[in-house]
Amino acid sequence: QVHVAESGGGLVQPEGSLRLSCTGSGGTLTTYGIAWFRQAPGKEREGVVCVSTTGQITYLEHSLKGRFTISRDYAKNTVYLQITSVKQEDAAVYYCAVDRNFTNYCSGLSEEYEYWGQGTQVTVSS
16 A cells, blocks of 8 residues: 655745655555645645646646646655745645556546545745
8 A cells, every 4th residue: 555745845935936745655656646735724625736647747726837847756756746936825735645546647536536645734924
């Protein structure tokens, strides 16, 4: 059973940037579709971006395209989420989720992902 753990969150200034990591253990992430979700206080969890095992990237929130970039380093069994030009509304707990069922596409439905990390907090403040 694969486990994933997020890291890289913290305090960032508006217009700053940061990179979140999602590292797998107990299994190789090459065989999983991977998605980043986020949940801000008082709001529902929303999908950010996902990547299938074949590398198909889908932005689950189109307004984030251009500032959010997903990338994979399978040598490190890690998927990254780069956030640039950070905005106040980016403050949230960010989760990565993985599932084996996404070969040529990936989903923005959280219920379709079997394995989740514990989340990493991103706080935006000057």
